[in-house]
Amino acid sequence: MRIVFLCTSSLDYPSPRGRWLPLARYLARAGHEPHLLMLHPTFDRLRRRRFVIEGVHCAYVGQMHVYGLPGERRHFSASELAAVSLRGALALALATVRLRPDVIHVAKPQPINGLAGVLAAQSGGALYVDCDDYEAEANRFGSAWQQRVVAWWEDQLPRMARGVSVNTRFLYNRLHRLGIPEQRLRYVPNGVDIERCEPHDARRVRALRAALGLTDNPTAVYLGAISAVAHGVHLLIDAWTLLRERMPSARLVIIGDGDDRPALMTYARMRGLQQTVIWAGRVPAEAAPVWLAVGDCSVDPVDDTPAAAARSPLKIVESMAAGVPVVTGDVGDRRDMLGCNAGLIVSPGDPHALADGIATLLSDSARRARLARGARARAERYRWDRLAEVWQTLYEISA
Template identity: 35%
Template sequence: MKILMVHPHDLYSPMEPWTIRIVKFAEELARKKHEVRIAYFPMTRCEESSFRGIRVIPLDRTISVWTSIGNAALLCKLSRWADVIHVQKSQFYAVLPAVLAAYWTRKPLHYDWDDWEEKIFYASVRRMRVTAILTGISFRLIEGYLPFLADSVSVASEALRVLAVQRGASKEKVMLVPVGADLQQFRPDRSPDEVRKKYDIKDALLVLYHGQLHSCQYVRLFLEAIKLILKTQDPERLRFMIMGSGSELGALKMFARELGIGGEVIFTDFVPHADIPRYIAAADICVAPFDDNEVTRCKSPLKIVEYMASGKPVVASDVGEVRNMLEGAGLLVEPGNPEAFAKGILKLVGDEALRKTMATAARQRAATKYNWRCSVENLERAYEKSIGG
């Protein structure tokens, strides 16, 4: 099968880490002998190249009518080669040319819906200027109509499956394709020593959060839980690490100082994705805090499956897809509740046998369901439905 993938972000930029899903899809599809090309939108102009063995074609991210026409023309040319056009996310500058190309060349269109972008956008935007209003409208229109227009849809969560059907997609053509972990990168036998030595962690238990630090993450909940934990626990026995970067990093450091725990929390700042497995390997307990809202009910959090594949016990807020993902491989606690989150962490801190049991269950669950091989098997079925029409 020949698959043309279209993605709105820069494959090469650490400033746009939202390309993991499509790159892992492409790598796994290529491993299964499909032909894959990715058309993407770099932050700066560049030439066609090879990315991890996949042919990648840059398009122009400049926002103008003529640029859109040029992108659509190039995608039409590329679409003649393909059996199916795969578009991920809902940025208008990528979706509109992809849809036009698919319809012009009469090729099946597949939509991969992994986040409710409209709700994320409104939760993240700070000032509703004209451009922000127009961007929000574009997300609403695209996510409102694209499930109906596409020949098949893959979704990252059950909540998005329901939304897709409500918005006109045929039930038979909506396929659940959750995030997966790379089982070779994330594995239990990695040594924890390098990272623990770097941060002088020694014999303490390390509780780790990994993820982007922006307004739709819920790290403040973790920080509030840490303050509660340290009221009863020796700081020498427990260490806490927040791995990642983003627009909220400075505010989170300030919030930690306001809580009186600034000296007890390690903020790593940006860590390349290739290095994340080493950091998770250093942890004894991993966490995934969330509130309960429209954004989190639709999420299929990548951090959770990477924790699981690494063989780590997890404390996570019980919202959306999280319960289905963990299923006995972690502790579920009430979302948005720092007291419940602190109790969950303390339960694992005080029970080494439970930590070991959950660690084994986590790796097993990742190996049998939450990995990119399993995800791509479902994606292939969606493509077949699309082509079968």
């Protein structure tokens, strides 16, 4: 079966790299022919536009709706955005039609790839949609009309599709309330390639800790997008301000990049955290397990919002696979993801509760060790090879 995924971003972003590419790899191993058609943030400067990764045919076919990688992005004006979006949609649609796919899987119900999927499906191929975020609530918009357009596609495209995959129960229930029958829905949370996350090279971890100036310092890590709105880094800084007073030797390593990084670094400096917070920047995806292992625990800071409930954090499953216990808020699927033995659940949106949870793990080595073992065991539930089996049943739905 030839399966085409339509993505509005590149492999530099978490969802294509951490969700659709791993799923496509396992579909290739199962005998399918998966294609990842993507838009790129600097398409005009891109030299390598077509390549194959473990049986997955990848191609960049046009410009993304923003220019530049997170942390250095330039947003288009309204007229530029309309033109770029239309060209991107047509490029995705034409590339799909040329492939004559059996399946067209729109990776996020957004206007650009949604339009491409609908157009391409007129020439053949069953239309499916993957919902991995609450798009109208989780993104920044330049105007109210942009948000309304995204919200319309997010609600209407699943109704046009033969089947819909989701990564959280929040999205499953939301779509069911919109009228999507349960037999057309598949719950496939974000997963992890266990083999790529363990075992750790202890020497590399020790060398990295030394390079970061971490000796005997209790250390927490955050790995993800640097965003005050969607990923709670603002909340984490507030919590670390409180924790520093109790554990002055503790260190926080923030790994990743994003548009809010300069403002959040300033925010941290204003709270006197220059010596206790290390901003590591973007690291290669293959290096993530070693960076996670630098920490005694990892943190997924979260507010109690619909956007947070709709998210299945890759940082949680990756941390569990790396044997690093997680501190996060009780929102969405997070309690079920951790279970009883993979980390601590705290009250969401509360910097005092978050600081207490982090301090609890940093100060109790025996409990950390027990939770680390539990995290590795819990990660087995989120192996991509198991989740891909559920994903494939979506394509068995009859018209």
